[in-house]
Amino acid sequence: MIVLRKYQEAAVAALVNDTYSLMKLPGARLKMVLKAPTGAGKTIIMAEYLNQLSEELPDKLDLPKRKVAYIWFAPNQLHLQSYLSLKDYFSELRSIKPIQFEDITDGQLKPNEILFVNWQSVNKESNLYIKENEQGKDLVRFVHNSMLKDIEIICILDEAHYHADGKKAKELLQKIHAKIEIDVSATPLSPGYTGYGHVIRRQDVIEEGMIKKNVVLNPALDHHKQEGRPLNQILMDEALAKRKELAEAYEALGVKINPLLLIQLPNETKTESVLDKEIIDEVKTYLEVKGLTTSNGKLAIWLSNEKTNLDGLEANDGFAEVLLFKQAISLGWDCPRAGVLLIFREIQQEHFGIQTVGRILRMPEQKHYTNPILNNGYVYTNLSRDIVKIVQEDMDYIVQNKAVRKAMYEQLTLNSYFINTRLTRNRLSSKFRKCMYEAAEQKFGLTRNLEDTKGEVIDAYNRKRLAENVIELDVASIEIPIPKDLELVIVEGATQVTQMERFAKTTGELDILFRQFCRNHVGAYAKADSTPVMELALKMLFEDYLLMDEFAAIKVILYPQNQGKFVELIDVALEKHEQLLKQKAAMASKKVETVSWDVPKEKLYNEHYNERPSDNHVMEPFYEYKSASTPERQFVNFLEKNDAYIAWWYKNGDKNKEDFAVTYVDHERITRGFYVDFVIKLKNGLLCLFDTKTLDSDKNFVAKHNALHQYILDNSSNEKPMIGGIIVPKGAGDAQVWKYCRNKISSATDTTGWVSFEPSTEKPQKP
Incomplete structure (x- = not known):
C-alpha cells in the first residue's frame, strides 16, 4: 500500500x-x-x-x-x-x-x-x-x-x-x-x-526526503586552469570523479545504490548534425579510455539511432554507470539513482531551471542521508559562470556557491544527535474509538461498568443518561430529511436553480447520509482515511453501551434535534485523539539517532547567503546568512579579531542531519535538537561550543544551556577538552565582551558568576 x-x-x-x-x-x-x-x-x-x-x-x-x-x-x-x-x-x-x-x-x-x-x-x-x-x-x-x-x-x-x-x-x-x-x-x-x-x-x-536538497551547478572551469586540456575532457573528468565520490559514499553507508552519470548531448535538430557526431565520438572515445563501454555494460546509450544497455537502467543497483542521451528522453523519465548531469549546450541556451535538471532531483530511497553529498544533485556544463542565468524561481535551489573544508582540519568525531521530526499520517488512528468512548462517558455519563449503575441493566441506565441530555432515542418511525438537492433548469435560455426536498426511507439512503455526516465532522483529518474510522466508532458506541443495532443508531445520530449533541461529542473525542497523538509524538521524539559528526568536507549556500572575508573559518570561503542575527554577526567579528589564538572556527547549520546538535527537553517536555551556533578550535587544542543569544531571548534559554553544559561534561576529556554554553554580549564597540557560564543555570536574566570568553587565556573546564 x-x-x-x-x-x-x-x-x-x-x-x-x-x-x-x-x-x-x-x-x-x-x-x-x-x-x-x-x-x-x-x-x-x-x-x-x-x-x-x-x-x-x-x-x-x-x-x-x-x-x-x-x-x-x-x-x-x-x-x-x-x-x-x-x-x-x-x-x-x-x-x-x-x-x-x-x-x-x-x-x-x-x-x-x-x-x-x-x-x-x-x-x-x-x-x-x-x-x-x-x-x-x-x-x-x-x-x-x-x-x-x-x-x-x-x-x-x-x-x-x-x-x-x-x-x-x-x-x-x-x-x-x-x-x-x-x-x-x-x-x-x-x-x-x-x-x-x-x-x-x-x-x-x-523535507519529506522525496527530492534532493539542492542542485549544484558547476559552470565551465576558468580557462586559466585548463592546462592545455580540452574543456570537454575537463568536464567529463569532473563529472566522473563526482559519480565515483557518490558511489563511495553510498558504499560507506552500506547502501546498494550505483549512482548514474547522465551525459546530455545538444538537441538542435531531429537528426544528428556533424557537430553532434563529433561530440558523440569524442565522448565515447574518452569514456572507453576510462573503461566505460557498451560492451562491458558500464555505458548505456539512448539516442534515436542507437539504444544500448537500457534494460534495468532505472534500478537503484543498475550496472551502467553512464548514460549518453539527448534531451528527448527528459519528460517523464524516472531514474532516482541519477545523481550527476553533464550537459553539452550551445551558448544561446544559457537559462537554467528545474526543468533543465529534473532528471537528477529524485532521492533513490525517498529519504536523505547523513553524508550531505548524497543529498544534492550535481550539474556540469560547458557554459561559463558569467553566461549562466538561473531562472528566478529556482535561484534558492540551484546553487553555485560552494565552500570546501580546509586541508589543515583534523577530525573531531563528535557525537551529534538527530531527531526525525517527520509527522505521522494525518488520519484518525485505531485509538479513536477509545477516545469516543471516553468522550461519551465524560459528556453524557455513560458507562460499561455494572458497579456504576447500582444494579440497573447497563443499556437501560445509558438510555436514561442520553434522555437526560435531551437526546431522542425513539426515532424508528421518523423519516430523516435528505439535504436539498440542486436541480438546474433552463428557463427561456437562462439557468435557474430549483430545490427538491426528499426523505431517507431506505437503509442505503441512510448509509449515504451517515457517511456524509461523518465525513463532514472528521475535523482536519484526511476524510477518505478517517471517515470509516468515525463511522465504526459511533456505531460501536451504540452497540457497546446501548445494545442498539447500527440502523437504529444511525437514525438516532441523524435525527435533526440530536445532531448538534453528537457533533459536540465528536469534537470532544477529536480533542482527546489530538492529545493522544501529541503524547505519542512526544514519546517518539525521544528516539534519538546518534551520529558521528565532523565539519563537512563541502557545503552549499544559496542566494540567501553572502560571501564574507574570513581568515579562520574552516570552510573556505565563508558564507554568512543574510538575515543572521546581530549577536551572530558581532560574535564573528570577535572571532576574527582573536584570530591569533584561534586555529579555526565553524558556523554550524540549524536543521539538517549533517549539522551538529545536542538534545534538550523544551518547555512542553518534548525532546528536541539544539543546533549550536559555533564550533571553535583554539590553537591550544581547546574545543569551544557556543550558541549566541541575548538575555531572555529564548523561552528555552535555560534548558538549552544546561543541555549543552551536560554534553560538555559527558564528552570532554584530556584528549578532547571542551568548554561552552550559551554566550551573550555585554557592552558595545571595543568594550564589548562575551559572557558564558561554566555551570548549569536557573535564570535567563541573571549572569552572576558568568565569565568572559578570552581565546588568549581560555583553559579546559573542570568537572
Missing part, C-alpha cells in the same frame, strides 16, 4: 474540495491547477484524488450530477507511463478503471473510467481519434454520448505547458467542453485560472 506524504494528502484534499465546488457552478471548462515541483509524486496525488472522488461522489447529494468520467492528456509517451502507473495503483482498489482508446465500449466513456490520450495522437484533424467517421468512433462523439447520460467529464492536462496551449489542442478541448480542466504541471499554463486547485511548495517535498 502506498502511504501518502503529508503534503500529498493536503493536495488531494484541496483538489477534491475544489472539484465539488466547481461541479456546483454553472458552465463548463472550469479551470483547476495542481502545481507540483518535479519529484513531488503528482501521479500518485492524482491517483488518490481520483480514488477519493469515486468513493465520495455517490454520496454528494448536493451536487447536480454525481457521475464522472475522466480524460488524461499527456505529451510524448508520458500518457502510457501514467496509464501503467494508475493501472497498477487501481489493480486492487478497482474504484477507477484506466483505459485506452480501443477499450471504449458502448460508444461512450462510463463513470469512473479514465481514458489516457497522447497529445500527439489528437493534434491533427485527420487523426482517427478525433476525425468524424462512418463508424462514429471518434473521441468527441464518445464524450458527447457520455454527457447525454448525465456523466460529467473532467480533463486532466498532464504537463500542459508542453502541448495544451497549441491551436489544435485548444480546439479539441473546446469541442470536448469538459466540466473541469485540471492543469497538472510544475509550470502550469492556468489560462482563466480562478483560484481553484493547489500549489505544493518545493520545501515541503524536500
Whole structure:
C-alpha cells in the first residue's frame, strides 16, 4: 500500500474540495491547477484524488450530477507511463478503471473510467481519434454520448505547458467542453485560472526526503586552469570523479545504490548534425579510455539511432554507470539513482531551471542521508559562470556557491544527535474509538461498568443518561430529511436553480447520509482515511453501551434535534485523539539517532547567503546568512579579531542531519535538537561550543544551556577538552565582551558568576 506524504494528502484534499465546488457552478471548462515541483509524486496525488472522488461522489447529494468520467492528456509517451502507473495503483482498489482508446465500449466513456490520450495522437484533424467517421468512433462523439447520460467529464492536462496551449489542442478541448480542466504541471499554463486547485511548495517535498536538497551547478572551469586540456575532457573528468565520490559514499553507508552519470548531448535538430557526431565520438572515445563501454555494460546509450544497455537502467543497483542521451528522453523519465548531469549546450541556451535538471532531483530511497553529498544533485556544463542565468524561481535551489573544508582540519568525531521530526499520517488512528468512548462517558455519563449503575441493566441506565441530555432515542418511525438537492433548469435560455426536498426511507439512503455526516465532522483529518474510522466508532458506541443495532443508531445520530449533541461529542473525542497523538509524538521524539559528526568536507549556500572575508573559518570561503542575527554577526567579528589564538572556527547549520546538535527537553517536555551556533578550535587544542543569544531571548534559554553544559561534561576529556554554553554580549564597540557560564543555570536574566570568553587565556573546564 502506498502511504501518502503529508503534503500529498493536503493536495488531494484541496483538489477534491475544489472539484465539488466547481461541479456546483454553472458552465463548463472550469479551470483547476495542481502545481507540483518535479519529484513531488503528482501521479500518485492524482491517483488518490481520483480514488477519493469515486468513493465520495455517490454520496454528494448536493451536487447536480454525481457521475464522472475522466480524460488524461499527456505529451510524448508520458500518457502510457501514467496509464501503467494508475493501472497498477487501481489493480486492487478497482474504484477507477484506466483505459485506452480501443477499450471504449458502448460508444461512450462510463463513470469512473479514465481514458489516457497522447497529445500527439489528437493534434491533427485527420487523426482517427478525433476525425468524424462512418463508424462514429471518434473521441468527441464518445464524450458527447457520455454527457447525454448525465456523466460529467473532467480533463486532466498532464504537463500542459508542453502541448495544451497549441491551436489544435485548444480546439479539441473546446469541442470536448469538459466540466473541469485540471492543469497538472510544475509550470502550469492556468489560462482563466480562478483560484481553484493547489500549489505544493518545493520545501515541503524536500523535507519529506522525496527530492534532493539542492542542485549544484558547476559552470565551465576558468580557462586559466585548463592546462592545455580540452574543456570537454575537463568536464567529463569532473563529472566522473563526482559519480565515483557518490558511489563511495553510498558504499560507506552500506547502501546498494550505483549512482548514474547522465551525459546530455545538444538537441538542435531531429537528426544528428556533424557537430553532434563529433561530440558523440569524442565522448565515447574518452569514456572507453576510462573503461566505460557498451560492451562491458558500464555505458548505456539512448539516442534515436542507437539504444544500448537500457534494460534495468532505472534500478537503484543498475550496472551502467553512464548514460549518453539527448534531451528527448527528459519528460517523464524516472531514474532516482541519477545523481550527476553533464550537459553539452550551445551558448544561446544559457537559462537554467528545474526543468533543465529534473532528471537528477529524485532521492533513490525517498529519504536523505547523513553524508550531505548524497543529498544534492550535481550539474556540469560547458557554459561559463558569467553566461549562466538561473531562472528566478529556482535561484534558492540551484546553487553555485560552494565552500570546501580546509586541508589543515583534523577530525573531531563528535557525537551529534538527530531527531526525525517527520509527522505521522494525518488520519484518525485505531485509538479513536477509545477516545469516543471516553468522550461519551465524560459528556453524557455513560458507562460499561455494572458497579456504576447500582444494579440497573447497563443499556437501560445509558438510555436514561442520553434522555437526560435531551437526546431522542425513539426515532424508528421518523423519516430523516435528505439535504436539498440542486436541480438546474433552463428557463427561456437562462439557468435557474430549483430545490427538491426528499426523505431517507431506505437503509442505503441512510448509509449515504451517515457517511456524509461523518465525513463532514472528521475535523482536519484526511476524510477518505478517517471517515470509516468515525463511522465504526459511533456505531460501536451504540452497540457497546446501548445494545442498539447500527440502523437504529444511525437514525438516532441523524435525527435533526440530536445532531448538534453528537457533533459536540465528536469534537470532544477529536480533542482527546489530538492529545493522544501529541503524547505519542512526544514519546517518539525521544528516539534519538546518534551520529558521528565532523565539519563537512563541502557545503552549499544559496542566494540567501553572502560571501564574507574570513581568515579562520574552516570552510573556505565563508558564507554568512543574510538575515543572521546581530549577536551572530558581532560574535564573528570577535572571532576574527582573536584570530591569533584561534586555529579555526565553524558556523554550524540549524536543521539538517549533517549539522551538529545536542538534545534538550523544551518547555512542553518534548525532546528536541539544539543546533549550536559555533564550533571553535583554539590553537591550544581547546574545543569551544557556543550558541549566541541575548538575555531572555529564548523561552528555552535555560534548558538549552544546561543541555549543552551536560554534553560538555559527558564528552570532554584530556584528549578532547571542551568548554561552552550559551554566550551573550555585554557592552558595545571595543568594550564589548562575551559572557558564558561554566555551570548549569536557573535564570535567563541573571549572569552572576558568568565569565568572559578570552581565546588568549581560555583553559579546559573542570568537572
